[in-house]
Amino acid sequence: MEIRFENLKIINFKSHRDLVVNFGELTKITGDNARGKSSIPEAVTFTVYGTDVFGGKLDPTPITYAADETLVQLLLSVDGKQLLLGRGLKKGKASYYINEVPSKATEFNEIRDQLFDKELFMSLFNPSYFPNLQWxxxxxxLLRYVSSPANKEVLKALPDAQAEALNLKKHSLEDLEKIHKDNKNKKDKAYIAAQSRTKTLKEQLEQYAPTAALDSLKIELNKLVKERNEIxxxxxxxxxxxTRINRLQTQINSMLQDRDGMKSQFQHLKNEQIADSCRVCKQPLKDESLTAAEEDKQKRIQQFKSQYDQSVIRRKELEAELSELEYIDVSEQLEKARALQEKIMPIEREISKHKEYEYRLEQVNQAEKDEMETLKSLNESIFILDSIKAFKSKEAELQGEKVQALFETLSVRLFDIQKNGEIKPTFEIEMDKKGYRKLSHSEGIRAGLELRDVLCQQSELIVPCFVDDAESIxxxxxxxxxxxxxxxVADQELKIEAVNE
Known part of the structure; x- marks a missing residue:
């Protein structure tokens, strides 16, 4: 888009009561100091934005005379189509005009903002505006119109290992950085804990270190166990x-005691008197009853004798079995077995230590494996984070080269590399290795013009360019x-000359 100034009508604006400026391809504004030269470009920015040429506050009211109303109209040509914008001020109240039609501020601003962005317009119109913005x-x-290098371009410029580590198809660079920063923080702590656990388990393992070979211990144990088992x-x-002898003696002794008791019972049964009357009704017993009672007594005596005889027979059998058995003294063998067991126990403990050692060795091996896996994950995240730094650094370098290629005499720094390798955005304009603020007035104008042309080319927007203090370059x-x-021009009144060549 190309925007041209056709003319500017100024009424009661600062030192100008009534002034019409017709613009050409080149418009020369000359005159001595305090003749109103700078008020003409200020009238332009006042019309468009209500500010001075640096975007600051502007009081447009007359300086040396009184007036009720200020009015400025700027006739623009936008790609060949004319647009008349006007702004007025009366008793502190602003008024707006579009093609001489009174309009609301919102309508005015909408028309203007459709044409251009404020920062861009001001930077293109006044080459000294851009260098005075915050960095x-x-x-x-500047970067609004300069695309960043494509990820493929940056990855291609990185070492193969780093490029392969950055899988930007699955995650964005920002998400990848968040993932691995989080993993690094977790694995930093986990690795310290894993190292501590491995160290502790190794120290415990030393306490269970066997003093003899397992095979020789097993051979010796088998020999001793075999001897002990034989005994x-x-x-x-x-x-x-x-045990059988003891049991028989116990049974015989018990039966002898039972025999003595049975003798006493038998004597009691034998001496038992037959009652001559019924035990229940107290009626005298008849002959048949007495005979029956006597027969019952004899029957019980015979049964008791039979029981007694059987007990005697059984006792004799047990005594006969006992007489054939001989008590075996195994105290010597038991002592040998005890001595062998005393030898077996420390060997079994030593073998048990082997088992405990193997168990704890497995724990150590697992701990070392976990430690290595944690370290591997930690190192992977560190490598990816370093690769991300390298990516950002290379991206910044390529973008810097891309931006730098736009300039002929200026150099522009877009990034600073911190001590930790992080990329920090910045912006510094330099000419001949001097920062903008150290440039002379004429160097500053030339730098501003070069910046202005780059913005013009990149944004594809052309607006008139105002150069103040042109005599200094x-x-x-x-x-x-x-x-x-x-x-x-000393001692000269205000002169405006439009040249169309």
Whole structure:
């Protein structure tokens, strides 16, 4: 889009009561100081934005005379179509005009904002505007029209290992960084804990270190166990005999005691008197009853004798069995077995230590494996985070080269690399290795014009360019679009000359 200034009508604006400025391809504004030269470009920015040429507050009211109302109208040509914008001020109240039609501020602003962005317009109109912006705004405005290098382009410029580590198809760079920063923080702590656990388990493992080979211990144990088992066969067999003897003696003694009791019972039964009367009804018993009672007594005596005889027979059998058994003394064998067991126990403990050692060795091996896996994950995240730093650094480098290629004499720094390798956005304009603020007035104008032309080319927007203090520079590159220059000429009244060549 190309925007041209056709003319500017000024009524009661600062030092100008009634002034019409017709613009050409080159518009020269000359005159001595305090002749109103700078008020002409200020009238332009006042019309469009209500500010001075640096975007600051502007009081347009007359300086040396009184007037009720200020009015400025700017006739623009937008790609060949004319647009008349006007702004007035009466008793502190602003008024707006579009093609001479009174309009609301919102309507005026909407028409204007459809044409151009404020920061861009001001930077293109006044080459000294851009360098005086905050660096964040300067950076944003310049990069607004310069695309960042494509991810493929950046990855191609990285070492293969780093490029392969950055899977940007699955996650964005920002998400990938969040994922691995979080994993690094977790694995940092987990790795410290894993190292501590491995160290503790290794220290515990040393306490269970066997002092003898497992195979030799097993051979020795088998030999001793075999000897002990042979002795236990003897002692077990002897124990069965001795137990039988003890059981028989106990049974016989019990039966002898029962015999003495039975003798006493038999004597009592034998001496039992037959009652001559019924035990219940107290009636005298008849002969048949007495005979029956006597027969019952004899029957019980016979039964008791039979029971007694059987007990005697059984006792004799047990005594006969006992007489055939001989008590076996195995105290010597038991002592040998005890001695062997005393030798077996420390060997079994040593073998148990082998088992405990193997168990704890497995724990150590697992802990070392976990530690290595944690370290692997940690190192992977560290490598990816370093690769992200490298990506951002290379991206910044490529973008810097891309931006730098737009300039002929200026150099622009877009990033600073911190001590930790992080990329920090910045913006610094330099000419001949000098920062903008260290440039002379003429160098500053030339720098502003070069910046202005880059913005013009990148945004594809052409607006008139105003150069103040043109007498301070002997030559400069013709900017794109109309050129308006203000030059001080001593002892000369205000003169405006439009040149269309």
């Amino acid at each position: 964040e705004k300067q950076r944003e405005l 236990e066969k003897i002692t077990d067999s002897a124990g069965e005999v001795n 002997t030559r400069f590159k013709q900017p794109k679009g109309q050129l308006i220059i203000c030059r001080v």
